Amino acid sequence: MPERRSLQRLTADEIMAALKVALRAEYQAVADYGRHARATDQPEIRQALETLCDVEREHAMRLQARISALGGTAVDQVPEPQPMGDTTAAWLAQDLQAEQWAIVEYARLVAGIVDDDETTELMAELLLDEIRHAGWLKATLRTLEQAD
Numbered sequence: 001m002p003e004r005r006s007l008q009r010l011t012a013d014e015i016m017a018a019l020k021v022a023l024r025a026e027y028q029a030v031a032d033y034g035r036h037a038r039a040t041d042q043p044e045i046r047q048a049l050e051t052l053c054d055v056e057r058e059h060a061m062r063l064q065a066r067i068s069a070l071g072g073t074a075v076d077q078v079p080e081p082q083p084m085g086d087t088t089a090a091w092l093a094q095d096l097q098a099e100q101w102a103i104v105e106y107a108r109l110v111a112g113i114v115d116d117d118e119t120t121e122l123m124a125e126l127l128l129d130e131i132r133h134a135g136w137l138k139a140t141l142r143t144l145e146q147a148d
Contacts, residue, residue, distance in 0.1 A: 004009075005075075006009075008111065008112050009112065009114045009115075010062050010112040010113055010114070011012040014112075015070075015109070015113055015116065015119060016070060016072050017120070018108075019063055019066060019067050019070075019072070019103070019109075020056075020072070020074065020075075020111055021066065021104065021105070022062055022063055022102070022106070022109075022123075022126075023063040023064060023074055023142065024075075024079070024120065025073065025098065025101065025102060025105075026056050026057075026059045027060050028077055028078070028079050028098065029052075029053075029059075029062060029098055029102075030053055030056045030057050030080070031058040031079055031080060031081040031082075032081050032084075032091075032094065032095060033049050033050075033053035033056060033095065034053045034063065034081070035054045035081035035084065036081075036088075036091040036092070036095065037047050037049035037050045037053060039084070039088075040088050040090065040091070042088060043119075045088060045092075045140065048140070052095075052133055055129055055133070056085065059126050059129065062122060063122075063126075066118070066119055068120055069095065069118075070116075070119070073090070080098070082094065087113065088144065089141060089144045089145070092137050092140055092141050092144070093141060095133075095137055096134060096138065098118055099130050099133045099134040099137060100134060102127075102130040103106060103130050103134060104125075104130055105141065106123050106124075106127035106130060107127055108125055109123040110124050110127060121122070124147040130131075
């Protein structure tokens with residue numbers, strides 16, 4: 001049995017800061033997925049990446065709305081795509097790293113937001129999407145590795 005620890009409760013300021021970081025990460029995912037979709041010559045992967053881009057864009061809109069509802073000011077600036085490697089597999093590996101970060105960070109928020117059920121539910125929903133995205137990326141990377 002795990003040792004008992006004191007309740008880890010995020011403060012309102014910590015939640016707001018984390019939501020803004022998550023928003024920037026979602027905007028980065030939109031930029032990166034869009035660029036990777038345009039760059040690949042594989043139609044099935046292009047279509048999937050475009051879908052992921054749309055989901056991440058919706059995540060950003062939902063985070064913006066929640067930040068505003070909590071009294072914060074969200075930025076709507078889309079960052080430039082990250083530098084990319086030379087292959088579709090390299091791009092997908094980069095995307096997987098971003099999804100893995102989101103999974104860990106969103107799980108931390110779900111666990112640490114004690115007094116705001118609406119934000120907790122939002123982060124839990126986004127977390128499930130990110131887990132699905134990571135699953136697709138892992139499976140696609142395995143397929144690409146087997147094809148080489």
